[in-house]
Amino acid sequence: MSYGTAGGADLPKGVRGVADPAFTWAVRSFAALFPHRRFGGGAMAVYLDGEPVVDVWTGWSDRAGQKRWDADTGAMVFSATKGVAATVIHRLADRGLVDYDAPVAEYWRDFGANGKADITVREVLSHRAGLSNLRGTQAAQILDHQQMEEVLAAAPADSLRGKPAYHALTYGWLLSGLARSVTGSGMRDLFRNEIAAPLGTDGMHLGRPPAGSATREAEIIGPQKLPNVPGLNRVAHRLAGSPRSFALGSIYFPTISELIVGDTPMLDSEMPAANAISTARSLARMYGAMANGGEAGGARLLSSESVAAVCGRRRDLTMDRGLFGLPMAFHLGYHASPVPGVLPGFGHVGLGGSHGWAIPNEGLGIGFVHNRLITPFLASDQVGFLGTANLVRRGAQTARSRGYRTVPTLGAPYPLQTAA
Template identity: 50%
Template sequence: MNAPQSAAAGLPIGVGGAADPRFDAPLRTFARIFAGRSGNGGALAVHQHGVPVVNIWAGAADAHGTPWTADTGAMIYSASKGVAATVLARLADRGLLDYAAPVAEYWPEFAANGKADITVEQLLSHRAGLSALPATTVEEVLDHRLMEERLAAAAPDHLRGKPIYHALTIGWLMAGLARAITGRDMTELFRTEVAEPLGTDGIHLGRPPAGARTRPADLVGSMKTLADRTIPGPASALALRLPNIVRAPIASIYVPGLESIFRGEHPRILETALPAGNAVCTATGLATMYGALASGGTAAGKPYLTAHTVRALERVRTYQLDRALVVPFWHLGYHSLPALRAPRGYGHMGAFGSTGWADPRSGVSIGFVHNRMSLGWSAIDMTLIVPLIHQILHAASLSAPGADQRTAGAA
């Protein structure tokens, strides 16, 4: 976003970038959380009808105090799923994928163990009964081709047909489906179906390649410190012996020793293809992608998805509460929220709060990323995004995008 020559006023101290004055409330909220932080940082981008109206950042990209910039990306955890869902939407848009068709029509191996009639829609709305990680080791979790094959061969559990968050498995399932159709890895498809057509460098699966403008922020905070230690074997095994109502969500995200992939200065989680959780994105990259969904499938005046496909993405596919998360209503790989006064639109949130969001009614899209893995901040980071989206949508409804924006350099 190009800042105007004469700004109305400076941004809060410690915040860099530019923002339309209408967005004072979300700007202040963001500044309270991130401005002046020496060990962590984040960024917020808002587009309206494809026009950038907020592009701000604050804080540090690592524990050494390296300043966050417009090109700093963060690992966005489960918000990665929204990007993978957009890859599949592109395939559906070209007639290569029918959401109503059985997954096995495209991926024959998936028909094993009674799964021949599970549809793509059921898969993407977390109703395939495949939420639990197959019996596996940490090294196998890092082998995405192996995980795709194991899930194709797996038998669905007793929750088939009911929504339960497939926290990690949905990523490999989407990747396996996309690979069966295109012959390509999801890492490549993030680039060829999302980043390149939208003209953004800010969307990558795993660590951005050499030469990319996007620079990944370090994972920092108390959860990172815990990950650098080993959880005792008896404690980790106990998690998988809990009552089923508690065990099911845990079994979808944890195998003993999984914390090891977050360790060190170059954590292994960024060296694999984990479409459910290890995308590295800038706030602008996410806002650009969701901008196409919020604008009827158009990006920068060019068609990205047809209106028919975008309408299909907007429709809620199950109004049953999720058995693991309780909260979301599922779309085709994205979610909305059934809570009272929930934000309009749909998208996908990730652990610690990183989020991409689209509201077709207002034409608003949002990208919010940060690198803080902190026990002390987790509750704030996870709940911040809902009021932040509300503030953004309220500000967007006040008037048409203004020509006057406030600007500042990062302090």
């Protein structure tokens, strides 16, 4: 189905949706990322001053290249999930239920075990809790989110406490344990009630959308067959268990690759650091609110006071022990660009390149999702959208100078749409 409005941009062949004409070059750049079926599909959405100005999608949502991406196709966004989980915590802080500088154990009593009584909410949000290592955790535990919360509550912090060390998977369970202690609800429900509901979209889920949901997850197109290297898992498991394994210890567990093939078993768990299914529209609306004083599309997500805290100064770029020394700057759950001057603002990128981003000084919120993962295009996927993002920024400047029309709100609204 194609969409269009009076004065809307002419979309490239194969692209559906609608965009203000000021963003024509950005949409063309986006379309160029998906030139063939083997490149899968994706979507891009842009909010300017809290209003939608771009909502487009293209390509295929299945591995066979038979099913077109549509308005309600969502992608697994991997670590971009962390930004959504952090926003849940900010919603709770906005209501006075959480204080960033209070100890986590003040809310989650079990967390105070083994010398962790003084670790603060701010430290957890900033990947400085010293709890990034999975410590030999098995796949069955990884898929049991409440067990992982219990494991982390009982564990001691390691030598990286207070230092930047990206908590690749444990981050989500740390936030869900905190949120569960405050609200009595798990993150799957909180993603819906604290994010999807106020934003008025069905397109945000933690894990697989339930039966009857309008949002349908795209299939990951790669990798599906990994080479069998004798002894590799044994060596990786041994290295990952080392306290100084850093990045490897934060992501590796036996049979990790089996969770992202076929029907993607990883989606049947709650991993608030990695397994959200989101449309580009939902991410753009969430970050568009942060770039617009807390409001987007007429919906209030955060108070202006909370937005001021979230948009506050990021730490200076610092070598991150959990990301192979990559310079990072985290602030309350979001990161800046690791390369100074490349892209202003903040957000969160996921493996493969899906991300949500806010540029408060320009009133911009951007969402970009796709279904490629570890493919020959990985390097370009991680950095290739930067060119498109800069075209979005130019488009926004043009839109302000010429005036612009908002585009229709596409996709299914909240609450869940049930099948007929």
